[in-house]
Each structure stands twice: as structure tokens, then as C-alpha cells.
Amino acid sequence: MEQAKKDIPEKKFSLLDESKKIFESRFYDSFFVGEYGKLEGVRSERYGLPFSVVILHIDSFYGGQKVPPKKDLLEFLKKLVNTVLKVIRSCDVAGMLEDKRIVVILPHTDYFGALITIKKISKALEFMTTQGEPYASIVYSHANSPKDAKGYGELVSFASKRISEIRESIWERMKLKNKYFWEVMALITEQSHKDFEHATFETGSNGALQNNFIQKINEIIVQEIARRPGKRGLLYIAAKEGISNQIIRKYLEAIPKTSTRVYLVGPGGKDSASEIKNATTISINDARFENNMFTFYLNEDSAYALICKENWGEALTCFHTSDPYFVEGIITKFQRDYSLQEHV
Amino acid sequence: MAGRNIVLLALKEKEERDKFVKFLDGKGFDSLSVGDGAKAIEIALKEAVSLIVVDLTLPVISGERLFQILKNNPKSSKIPFIFLSDTQVEIRGFRVGTDVLLMKPFKWEEMYGHIKRVELIKGDDSEGGKDIQGKLSQMSLVDILQILHFNKKEGELFITSGALAAIVYIKDGNIYNASLGEVEREKALYRLLSWQEGTFEFHPTAVTTPQRIQGTAGNLLMEGMRQLDEFEKARDLFPEGDSVLKTSIDTTTLPKGLKPIIYEILFLIEYYPRVNDLVDHCSFPDYDVFKTLSSLLTRRIIEEIKSAPKTEKVSEEFVSPTLAIRVKEKVITRWADMLSVNFGRFFLTAANQSYVKDFLMACKSLPDFSVDRKLAASSRDVNENTFGEVGSLNLYGDMDVVLFSVPASGGMGPFLNAFIANLIGMAVIWGDEDDEVLKEFANTRKEITSRRRIPVLYIYAGKAALGKEAALKYRHILNIKADEPIFTLSRTKEFAYKIFQELFEELVREDYISTGNYA
Numbered sequence: 001m002e003q004a005k006k007d008i009p010e011k012k013f014s015l016l017d018e019s020k021k022i023f024e025s026r027f028y029d030s031f032f033v034g035e036y037g038k039l040e041g042v043r044s045e046r047y048g049l050p051f052s053v054v055i056l057h058i059d060s061f062y063g064g065q066k067v068p069p070k071k072d073l074l075e076f077l078k079k080l081v082n083t084v085l086k087v088i089r090s091c092d093v094a095g096m097l098e099d100k101r102i103v104v105i106l107p108h109t110d111y112f113g114a115l116i117t118i119k120k121i122s123k124a125l126e127f128m129t130t131q132g133e134p135y136a137s138i139v140y141s142h143a144n145s146p147k148d149a150k151g152y153g154e155l156v157s158f159a160s161k162r163i164s165e166i167r168e169s170i171w172e173r174m175k176l177k178n179k180y181f182w183e184v185m186a187l188i189t190e191q192s193h194k195d196f197e198h199a200t201f202e203t204g205s206n207g208a209l210q211n212n213f214i215q216k217i218n219e220i221i222v223q224e225i226a227r228r229p230g231k232r233g234l235l236y237i238a239a240k241e242g243i244s245n246q247i248i249r250k251y252l253e254a255i256p257k258t259s260t261r262v263y264l265v266g267p268g269g270k271d272s273a274s275e276i277k278n279a280t281t282i283s284i285n286d287a288r289f290e291n292n293m294f295t296f297y298l299n300e301d302s303a304y305a306l307i308c309k310e311n312w313g314e315a316l317t318c319f320h321t322s323d324p325y326f327v328e329g330i331i332t333k334f335q336r337d338y339s340l341q342e343h344v
Numbered sequence: 345m346a347g348r349n350i351v352l353l354a355l356k357e358k359e360e361r362d363k364f365v366k367f368l369d370g371k372g373f374d375s376l377s378v379g380d381g382a383k384a385i386e387i388a389l390k391e392a393v394s395l396i397v398v399d400l401t402l403p404v405i406s407g408e409r410l411f412q413i414l415k416n417n418p419k420s421s422k423i424p425f426i427f428l429s430d431t432q433v434e435i436r437g438f439r440v441g442t443d444v445l446l447m448k449p450f451k452w453e454e455m456y457g458h459i460k461r462v463e464l465i466k467g468d469d470s471e472g473g474k475d476i477q478g479k480l481s482q483m484s485l486v487d488i489l490q491i492l493h494f495n496k497k498e499g500e501l502f503i504t505s506g507a508l509a510a511i512v513y514i515k516d517g518n519i520y521n522a523s524l525g526e527v528e529r530e531k532a533l534y535r536l537l538s539w540q541e542g543t544f545e546f547h548p549t550a551v552t553t554p555q556r557i558q559g560t561a562g563n564l565l566m567e568g569m570r571q572l573d574e575f576e577k578a579r580d581l582f583p584e585g586d587s588v589l590k591t592s593i594d595t596t597t598l599p600k601g602l603k604p605i606i607y608e609i610l611f612l613i614e615y616y617p618r619v620n621d622l623v624d625h626c627s628f629p630d631y632d633v634f635k636t637l638s639s640l641l642t643r644r645i646i647e648e649i650k651s652a653p654k655t656e657k658v659s660e661e662f663v664s665p666t667l668a669i670r671v672k673e674k675v676i677t678r679w680a681d682m683l684s685v686n687f688g689r690f691f692l693t694a695a696n697q698s699y700v701k702d703f704l705m706a707c708k709s710l711p712d713f714s715v716d717r718k719l720a721a722s723s724r725d726v727n728e729n730t731f732g733e734v735g736s737l738n739l740y741g742d743m744d745v746v747l748f749s750v751p752a753s754g755g756m757g758p759f760l761n762a763f764i765a766n767l768i769g770m771a772v773i774w775g776d777e778d779d780e781v782l783k784e785f786a787n788t789r790k791e792i793t794s795r796r797r798i799p800v801l802y803i804y805a806g807k808a809a810l811g812k813e814a815a816l817k818y819r820h821i822l823n824i825k826a827d828e829p830i831f832t833l834s835r836t837k838e839f840a841y842k843i844f845q846e847l848f849e850e851l852v853r854e855d856y857i858s859t860g861n862y863a
Contacts, residue, residue, distance in 0.1 A: 048436060196757035196791040209751070213731070217759065220732045224763065227687060227746075256555040297762070304762035322761035 027081050028095035036093050037105050037152030044107070044145050052114035052144045053152070055159045056084070056102040056121065059137040059167075076136065079128055087124045088117065103156065111300035112232055114142040115328065119342060139163050139172075147300055169325040170198050176329060181337040182288060184330060188319045189309045197322050203308075204315030214239065214293060214308060214316065215247060221297050221304070222251040225260045233260035233299030234331065240293055240310075253277045260299065265289070284338060296331050303327040350391055351459065353377040354384035354398040354410065355428070364397065367452060373459065381405025382666040385413055388420050395459060400429045404666070405673070408435055411443075426458055477545040480505070485537055486565050488544060493517040493561035499549050505542030512536070513551045519564055521556040529556045531629045534568040571631040582634040583641060585620040588649040589613050605636050613646065615708045615715045625714060662711050662841065663848060668739040670852045675743065675768055687744040688768035690847070691760065691792070692734065693785060695778035699805045700749050702835050703773065704735055707747070709837035710844065712738040737844070745844075757791060769798050769847050772822065773833060775805040782821045789822070799850035801843060805833035 028036070037053070044051040058080075061068055068076070081102070084094055088104055097103040106117055118140040125138065143149060143159035166172060170193075176184045193200050203209040218237055225233065237248060252262060255278050262279040266289050291310035297303070303324035308316040321327070335342045351373050355361045361377040368375040376391065378384045382404045388396060396414070400407035407427060414420040415437055425443045427435060428450070435445065444458050476488065485503065489512070492501070496517040503510045510524040510532065522533035557564065583589070595610050605628045616622040619637065626633045640646045663671075675688040694700045707713045716733045737745040745768065750760060770792060772785050789800055802824055804810045810818075815830060824830065831843060 046434070046436075194755070196788075197761055199755035199758050201755040213751075216731050220763075223733060301765035302762045304759065320755075320758045322758040 026085050026094070028093065030096045030098060033093060033095035033097070033103055033105065034152070037103075037156070040093075040105055040107055041145065041151040041153075041155070045150060049108050050110040050113075050144060050146070051155075052106040052109040052111070052117075052142055053155045053159055054104040054106060054114055054117050054121070055097060055141045055156070055163065056080075056104075057139040057141065057163050058100045059139050061136050063137070076128070080125065083124045083128065084121055087120045092117075097156065101160075105152075109144075110232070111144045111147065114144055118142060119332065139166050141166060144300065166325050169323050170321065171323065171326045171329045176326075179333075181330070181333040184333060185292060185294070185307055185309075188307055189317055193319060193321075198319070198326075199321075200317065200319045202315060202317055204311075214295075214306070214318070217306060218248055218295055219251055221295065222248060222255075222262075224302070225258050225262070226251070226255045229255060229258045229260075231259060231299055231301075233297070233302075235260055235262045235298075236265055236294070236296045236331065236334065237263070238265035238289055238292070238294045240290075249276055249279075252279050282338075282340065296327055296334070298324070298327050298331060305330055350393050351375045352384060352387055352391070352393045352396045354381065354396060354402055354407065355379070356399045356402055360399075367455075368459075371456060371459075379403070381407070381410040382669050384410055385669055386665045388414050388423065389417065393420070393423055395424055395426065397426045397428065397455075400427055400433065400435075405669070409673075411435065412437060426455070478543070480539055480542045480544060483544075485539060485544070486569065488546070489514075489519065489561055489565060492546065493519075497546070497548065498551055500547050500551065502545045502547065503536060503539065503542055504544075505539045508542075510536050515551040515555070517561060518555075519557050519561050520551055527624065529627075530564065530568075531627070533557065533564065534571055534629050534631070537565070537568045538572055571629060575631045575634065578635070578638075582638050583619050583648055585618075585623075587619045588617045589619060589622070589637070589641075589646050590617060590649065591645065592647050593645055603636075605632055606640070609633065609636055609640065610645075612715065615704065663739055663844070667848055667852065668743070671739060671768075671848050672743040674852055675766065687736070687746050687766065689746050689748050689763065689766050690768060691770035692747055692749045692773065693770060693788060694749065694773040694805075695775060695781045695785070696773075696805070697749075699773040699775065699803075699833060700734060702805070702833055703771070703803075704747075705835040706833075706837065706840040706843075707735060707737070710737060710840050713840075714738075757788065760788070760792065761795065764792065764796055767792070767796050767798055768851060769801065771801040771803055771843070773803040773805050774818075776807060779821070782818070786822045799847055800828075801831065801846060802828065803831045803833050803843070 040051055043049070067073075081094070084102065084104065088094060088106075091107055093105040095103060104117065104121075106114060109117070122138075122140055128136075141159045141162040143155040143162065145151070145155055149155050149158045170188075171177065174187065176187070179187065189200070191200075201209065203213050218239060221235060225231075225235065239248070248264065253276070258278050263282050264276065264279050265282045265284060267283070267285050293306075293308045293310075293316075295304070295306040297305075302322075303326075304320065304322055305327045306318060306320040307330075308318040311317055332342070334340070351368055353361055353364050353368075353375055355364065355377065356379065358379065361379070365375050365377055376387055376393075378387060381402045384396070384398070384402070385405065387393065396410075398407040398410060402410060405413070411425055411427075414423060424439075427443065427445045428448055429445060430448050432447065433445070435443075438445070446455065446458070476491070480503070488501065492499075492514050494517065498515045501512040501514060503512070508524065510522065512522045512533065513520040519533065521528060522530075522536060524532040524535055527535065591610055591613055598607065598610070605626070608626055608628070609622065612622055612625055616625050622637075623630055623633045628636075637646070641648060671688075692700055692703060694703070704715055708715065713735060715735045731749055731751050733746055734749045735747045737747070739745065748763070750756060770789070772789060774782060774785065792798070793800065802818075802822060804818065806814075810830060810832060818824065818830065819826075829846070831839070831846075833839070
């Protein structure tokens with residue numbers, strides 16, 4: 001794959017220097033986006049408003065096996081740029097960052113806004129990049145001011161650094177992007193992980209931890225939400241008790257108001273119709289929820305996913321990770337496979 | 345409370361401050377002067393300051409930072425500022441029509457004009473600022489709250505009785521919260537209902553505090569009055585406030601399904617054996633606590649030790665306001681939304697849960713320390729469940745240091761990593777027989793500090809004093825530097841003081857809590 005990447009002649013992409021002739025006038029060259037980005041950075045700092053950049057990195061073609069002809073490459077890039085321009089808002093500015101990289105500057109946009117833009121772009125480009133089979137691989141990265149860095153230059157560096165992190169993430173390494181939600185759930189709990197960011201553990205009869213440990217983790221996450229009620233975030237809990245999870249309900253009801261969207265997922269029962277303060281119930285009658293549990297928590301400071309599979313004697317095999325790319329990815333899969341409203 | 349118009353002068357040069365004081369004195373204004381930003385914050389939050397004159401180049405905390413902090417604090421958000429600067433500068437958040445920027449040298453007449461204008465604005469504000477005021481002997485608190493409820497008022501009701509002061513927050517006529525010292529919610533409200541003497545003032549203002557009391561004002565007041573009546577009737581059956589209690593059963597064997605208040609009380613008794621302390625720290629209303637205590641005493645689940653000496657409440661200054669503000673600054677400046685961050689997390693990584701308990705026992709002697717009540721309420725087995733928040737220390741400037749106990753078993757890295765964002769420090773606690781987990785601790789410490797540079801405190805919990813040889817061994821395994829101390833775990837106040845002093849002093853030093861790779 002590395003060899004194939006090296007084989008892509010750099011000069012083929014240099015055609016983009018003539019971007020003004022090829023693309024719409026709203027697609028700018030790297031000098032212009034650089035200057036505009038600096039201005040946006042100053043404006044953001046002066047008025048204390050967030051702003052973000054999104055980078056699209058064209059990683060490889062045909063899984064790194066071969067390079068398409070020049071004509072096809074150019075056609076692909078034209079389509080890609082035009083699609084990006086259709087998807088972004090009129091206030092957003094898109095242009096070339098360098099060869100193989102397109103940058104979109106998003107004024108007044110925070111972490112979740114950047115994620116939504118990525119989701120919109122990736123969805124619009126989905127068919128184009130797969131064409132029925134893996135064609136082009138694009139890595140989407142983002143950085144947000146003031147959280148990640150200040151100023152356009154620093155943001156671009158941060159987002160560029162993130163591209164290599166994404167490539168290294170378990171989501172990319174295990175090629176989970178092209179799997180279904182339940183395939184991911186099965187694959188991830190099958191393997192043993194021992195990193196600081198990804199680990200597996202056992203609870204119940206085989207493990208050192210009690211089964212109520214999972215409940216405790218959920219309680220701590222809800223407490224965390226309560227501590228920072230103004231923080232935007234997303235939480236999905238599918239526990240064994242499902243929607244009737246009384247302890248989680250109690251904690252949620254104790255929070256005055258929260259900007260985190262909380263969803264309790266599970267088989268519908270007598271409680272499914274009752275309203276829970278600060279949470280929405282998602283009633284899914286799928287037998288797989290009976291022996292699988294999960295918690296997905298995401299905000300701009302924290303990302304956490306816990307996936308547990310029930311074994312013999314109610315013992316649980318659990319995988320958990322703090323990898324934000326995994327958490328973003330699995331949430332997207334879950335929303336898509338169950339046709340839920342896509343928040344991230 | 346109202347009436348005095350104090351001008352706070354936060355100016356770098358003493359000569360300039362003296363000149364100002366003389367000038368204001370001549371014009372009939374009261375003034376207070378300070379030479380640095382930290383002291384200015386302290387005074388602005390303590391005194392009824394109506395205007396702040398600030399030098400932008402103030403030491404410790406700059407004039408602009410001082411402005412940001414006070415503007416974001418509900419207690420001081422309305423105070424106008426007069427900024428003094430040598431150059432034309434842009435001040436973030438500057439409120440046109442409220443704040444003034446004057447270039448040095450300025451004319452005293454101009455300064456007087458601005459101060460006078462502020463005084464007029466203040467005067468206008470105070471006319472409508474207090475809708476209702478009076479004495480509790482003339483109008484009871486229940487009546488006042490009902491009037492505010494029927495008129496769907498929004499604002500803060502200040503109540504004072506002797507040395508005690510309380511605030512009830514009202515929005516759309518509903519009672520949002522009540523605070524009386526450290527006590528909040530229904531517990532504080534019901535206590536206030538018993539006040540017969542004192543004064544009250546209602547200030548209409550936008551209430552930004554989160555709603556912590558649920559239910560309609562009518563129901564709350566009815567319930568409060570019922571509890572008050574019941575309390576008076578049953579007073580003789582309740583234990584004395586100064587009595588000391590202890591549990592007579594093994595709390596680990598408690599059955600499931602008891603009322604949450606029972607678990608909470610039995611958990612708190614170990615930390616707050618004196619009845620009054622226990623009642624103060626329990627999250628349930630006073631009457632419910634006394635009633636439950638009485639019932640537990642009757643069933644001999646707890647015992648009363650009547651002759652025990654009264655414990656003295658710690659009143660000495662534990663962390664100076666300046667240090668507390670510097671700690672807060674260090675924690676909050678990392679976030680874009682500073683207002684939403686008022687806590688820092690401190691990981692307790694212990695090889696044995698009993699060490700966490702001992703650590704908490706030491707901490708309970710710290711002023712403004714509370715053992716986590718939810719921990720008690722949610723856990724059936726009070727000895728088992730020390731994963732998560734176990735206590736918090738409230739510092740001057742309203743910042744909490746939340747103690748977060750982390751399980752010793754392996755594989756918890758992802759969970760810790762997910763909650764690392766507001767980490768301000770960690771403690772590693774181990775004993776004589778914990779060599780096996782030390783390597784794991786060393787790895788955890790390494791992983792955490794490679795993501796966030798934080799102070800790490802090492803605490804030895806062995807039976808005997810730590811010998812030189814053993815100390816060398818632990819330094820080697822845990823990779824403790826020669827200049828990093830190893831503390832010895834003890835349940836004493838001195839130990840807790842030493843630990844937190846070390847933590848805070850380390851924290852404000854250099855670029856701690858910064859992100860990046862420090863491995």
C-alpha cells in the first residue's frame with residue numbers, strides 16, 4: 001500500500017493549480033484559503049466565536065493497489081470538489097490545501113458542527129468513492145478553535161496530525177468502516193485488547209469485577225453530564241435493563257437540564273411509552289439486545305465506548321475504548337443501521 | 345447590604361492608589377484599594393462594590409483577566425469597570441454603555457463624571473432593584489414566597505438572620521434553589537421556613553442558577569411546614585445535636601431494598617459521627633434524617649455515645665484565596681467555555697479500597713470537604729463501591745476538586761483516558777503487599793502523564809514507617825524522581841493538609857495541566 005501511494009506521481013495532482021479553470025469559482029487555491037483562514041482565525045479570537053477546519057485527505061485508490069489514469073483522476077477530483085461545494089454552507093470556504101488535501105473553513109462552527117459537515121460530505125461522496133467497490137479512500141479530519149488550537153495555521157497542523165491518528169485508530173486498522181453495526185460489535189469483542197486506549201475485561205464469575213460495574217460506569221457518565229449541563233454531547237445506553245433502567249433514570253431525572261442528548265435503547269416494554277426527563281427512549285425489539293450491551297458517549301472533551309457481550313453464567317466480556325474515531329464511527333453505524341436521526 | 349457605594353481601586357502603583365483614595369474621599373465616596381488582581385477578586389466578591397477602577401497592567405491577574413473573571417461571576421457580573429491604560433487597547437467583552445476605557449493621563453473631572461454616572465445608574469437600578477424588603481417578624485417567609493409565586497416573579501430573595509444569610513432563587517414564581525451556607529435545595533428551604541427573626545430583600549434579576557428544586561411552590565411550602573410541625577412534636581424523641589453515633593452492625597451485610605436515606609446515613613456515620621455534622625452532610629431534609637436516626641437507634645442498628653466531646657469545626661484557612669484563585673485560573677483557562685467548568689478531577693489510584701477510605705477519613709477534616717452522598721445512596725455495600733466520585737473539596741472562588749477513585753484492576757485505561765480532560769492531579773496509594781500492582785500503577789501513571797502533565801503524589805500505606813531500602817525499591821518500580829516526596833498515608837488532618845498543599849503548589853507551578861506529549 002505504501003508502495004502504491006508512492007507510485008502516485010505528484011505532478012498529476014499539480015493540475016489543481018489551475019483550479020480556477022477547472023472548478024467552480026467558489027473553490028480557491030491554497031494561497032487564498034490560507035489568507036482567508038488567517039482572517040477567520042483573527043475574527044474568531046476577537047469575538048470569542050468558535051471556528052473549525054475540515055480536511056479531506058485523498059489517501060489511496062483501489063485500496064492502494066493501483067492508480068487510475070490521469071483523465072479519471074481529474075474527473076474524480078472535479079466531481080469531488082463540486083460535490084463538496086454543493087454540500088457546504090454558503091459561508092464556508094473550500095480550497096486546495098496541498099496536493100491530495102482539500103480544506104474547508106467553517107466559520108462559527110464548533111466540534112459537533114464540524115462533525116456534521118464531515119458526515120454530510122462523506123455521505124454525499126459515498127457512491128463516488130465506492131462506485132460499487134472500494135475505489136477511493138478519503139480520510140476526513142477536523143480541528144476546532146479554540147479547543148484544539150488557535151489561528152488557522154495551528155488548526156490546519158492539528159487537523160493534519162489527526163489524519164495520521166485516524167489512520168492508526170482501531171476503526172481504520174480493523175477496517176470497520178465497511179462493516180455493519182452488529183458485525184463491528186461481534187468483531188471487537190472477539191479479540192483481546194490491552195492498550196491504554198482500547199482494552200477488554202471480564203466481569204461476573206470469570207472476572208475480577210462485578211456485573212454492576214457496567215451500571216456504575218453508566219452512572220459516572222451521567223454524573224459527568226450533570227456536572228457540565230451546558231456541554232453539548234451525545235450518549236447512547238443500551239443496558240440489560242433497557243429502557244427500564246431505573247438507576248440511570250433516577251440520575252437523569254436529577255439533572256435540571258442538559259445539552260447532552262441522551263438515548264436509552266432497548267426492547268420496548270411497558271415503560272417505553274413513559275417520558276424520561278433529559279432522555280429519549282429508542283424502543284428496538286431486536287433479540288441481540290438481550291445479550292449485548294453498549295454505552296457510547298461523545299463530546300468534544302471525551303469519547304468513550306463500552307461494548308459488552310454476555311457469556312455463560314451471566315459473565316460479560318467487555319471491550320472499551322476512548323478512541324474518538326471509533327466512538328464517532330460506531331455511533332454513525334448504529335444510527336444508520338437502525339435508521340435513527342443522525343446527530344453526529 | 346445596599347446603601348454603601350464602594351469604589352474598588354485595583355491599581356499597580358501605590359502612589360496612584362493614594363491619590364485616588366484622597367480624591368474619592370474628597371467627593372464623598374468610600375473606596376478600597378488593592379495592588380494586584382487576586383486581591384481585587386477577593387474584595388469584589390466579598391464587599392458590596394459598585395464600581396471597579398482597574399489598571400490594565402495589574403500584577404498577578406491582569407486587569408483584563410480580572411474583568412473576565414468578575415464579569416462571569418453572577419455575584420459581580422453587574423459591576424461596571426473603568427479601565428486605565430497607557431495605550432488604546434481592545435478589551436474582550438467590553439460593555440458599551442457600562443464600562444469605560446480611559447487613557448492615561450486622564451483628567452480628574454472626567455473621572456468624576458464617569459463615577460457619578462455609574463452612581464446614577466446604580467441609583468436607578470436600586471430603585472427597581474428591590475421589589476420587596478422587610479422583616480420576617482412582620483411577614484413570614486411562607487407568605488413572601490407565596491406572593492412571589494402568585495406574581496410569577498424572577499429574582500433572588502436574600503434572607504438574613506443574625507450571622508446567617510441565605511438566598512432563595514425564584515424563576516417564574518417557582519422556587520429553583522435555596523442555599524444556606526453549604527446546604528442547598530429542599531434541605532436549605534425547609535430550614536429557612538423555621539426562621540422567625542431576620543430581614544429579607546427581593547432583587548429582581550435573571551436567575552441563571554440551575555433548577556435544583558422540583559415541584560410547585562405550593563407543594564414545597566406545604567411539605568416544609570408539615571416537616572416543621574412534625575419536627576417540633578417529635579423533638580424529644582430525636583438524638584441530641586452533639587451526640588456521637590456509631591454503627592453497631594456490619595454495614596456490608598445490609599439487605600437490598602432499604603430506603604436510600606438509610607444507606608446514606610450508615611455510610612456517613614463513619615465520617616461524621618456527630619449528629620449535627622451528619623445532619624448537615626446528609627442530602628435529605630433535616631426532619632427525615634432525624635426521624636431515620638431515631639428509628640435506627642430504636643432498632644439498635646446505631647448507638648449513641650452521649651458523653652462524647654463536641655468536635656470543633658475547622659475554621660482555619662486551608663488554602664489561601666490567592667492560591668485558590670490561581671488554581672482555578674490554571675484549571676479553567678484550558679476551556680473555551682470557562683463558565684461551564686468549575687471543577688477539576690483528582691484521580692485516586694489505590695491498590696486497596698481501604699486506602700481510599702483512609703484517605704477520605706483524613707480529608708473530612710478539611711474545611712469544605714464533603715464525602716460523596718450519591719456514593720452512599722447508590723451503593724448497597726458501602727465498603728465495596730468506591731469507583732467514581734468519592735468526595736469533593738470546595739475551594740475559595742467556587743471551584744470543586746472532585747476526588748475520583750479508580751479501580752486497581754487492569755484494563756481501565758480507556759475509561760480513565762475518556763475522563764482525563766479536566767484532570768488536575770493524581771495520587772498513587774500502595775502498601776507492603778501490593779508489589780504486583782505497582783508496575784501496573786507505573787504504566788497507568790506514565791500513560792496519563794504522557795497525555796496531560798499533572799502533579800502525581802505518591803502515598804505509601806504500609807504498616808510501619810517506610811525504610812530507606814523499601815523507599816529505593818518503590819522509587820525504582822514507580823520511577824519516582826529523587827525530588828518527589830513519598831507521603832505516608834494517615835487518617836490525620838495534617839496528612840490531608842500536606843497532600844493538598846503539595847498538589848496545589850505543584851499545580852500552579854510551570855505549565856502543569858497542559859496537553860501534549862510529555863512521555
